[in-house]
Amino acid sequence: MSHPHREIRPFASSPLPRHIAIIMDGNGRWARRRGKPRIFGHRAGAEALRRTAEACAEWGISHLTLYAFSTENWRRPEGEVRALLALLRRYLQESVADLRRRGVRLRFIGDVQRFSPALRKRMEEVAAALGGNRGLQIILALNYGGRDEIVRACRALARLAAAGEIAADDISEELFARHLDTADVPDPDLVIRTAGEMRLSNFLLWQTAYAEYYSSPVCWPDFNRLELAAAIRAFQMRTRKFGGLASPL
Ligand code: IPE
Ligand code: IPE
Ligand code: MG
Numbered sequence: 133m134s135h136p137h138r139e140i141r142p143f144a145s146s147p148l149p150r151h152i153a154i155i156m157d158g159n160g161r162w163a164r165r166r167g168k169p170r171i172f173g174h175r176a177g178a179e180a181l182r183r184t185a186e187a188c189a190e191w192g193i194s195h196l197t198l199y200a201f202s203t204e205n206w207r208r209p210e211g212e213v214r215a216l217l218a219l220l221r222r223y224l225q226e227s228v229a230d231l232r233r234r235g236v237r238l239r240f241i242g243d244v245q246r247f248s249p250a251l252r253k254r255m256e257e258v259a260a261a262l263g264g265n266r267g268l269q270i271i272l273a274l275n276y277g278g279r280d281e282i283v284r285a286c287r288a289l290a291r292l293a294a295a296g297e298i299a300a301d302d303i304s305e306e307l308f309a310r311h312l313d314t315a316d317v318p319d320p321d322l323v324i325r326t327a328g329e330m331r332l333s334n335f336l337l338w339q340t341a342y343a344e345y346y347s348s349p350v351c352w353p354d355f356n357r358l359e360l361a362a363a364i365r366a367f368q369m370r371t372r373k374f375g376g377l378a379s380p381l
């Protein structure tokens with residue numbers, strides 16, 4: 133059988149974004165439109181995550197960050213929070229073999245101290261099991277908030293200063309970035325948000341200073357390689373100037 137969507141790819145003639153970051157939104161709306169409970173949408177969202185990671189690995193994207201749970205998402209009903217964490221546990225369990233085969237590495241950002249020791253242990257085990265891979269790096273943002281991350285970096289630097297290991301004037305953008313959860317990860321080139329929303333919701337505040345932004349109208353459970361290719365193509369047609377002037381052709 134032919135899969136027309138499989139033919140849709142980013143442009144071969146211009147560079148790919150090195151790092152794509154996605155605010156996966158609209159699971160609840162997707163479920164509601166089908167008369168189903170919100171968790172039904174989260175479950176379908178996990179499939180969209182798999183599809184998206186697969187396409188990124190195949191196309192040679194180097195980093196993919198996925199906003200899976202924000203520091204503000206604890207405000208949701210306890211049952212939904214529990215269901216989301218259960219989905220995460222299951223994803224970690226079921227995906228290792230497939231991720232290993234695809235050459236994918238996994239890393240986590242966010243304040244994971246808030247999770248149970250058992251879940252943290254599983255996160256560490258999965259990351260370690262994939263540590264030898266050299267393909268796509270997936271970065272899962274869990275209990276992640278941009279402001280929280282910046283405050284934690286400040287605390288780490290203040291501790292170093294108090295211990296006399298650095299002076300206040302040693303703090304540069306580079307040193308600061310090295311104390312963020314994303315140390316050693318290139319800044320996102322492209323931020324995609326689904327469900328037509330146009331806000332950052334506390335996502336990668338520091339790192340997205342010069343990211344290109346793309347809003348996709350589809351709810352996350354419907355996101356697929358066609359939508360991803362459209363976002364990447366839109367990115368490939370933009371001119372990035374970083375405050376300077378566009379380079380002459
Ligand atoms: C995104 O979908 C998933 C998470 C935030 C974990 P939502 O659950 O926010 O879906 P909507 O925005 O209510 O439709
Ligand atoms: C952002 O989505 C968080 C994640 C995708 C994990 P939300 O649905 O929580 O954001 P708001 O509340 O609409 O800004
Ligand atoms: Mg939402």
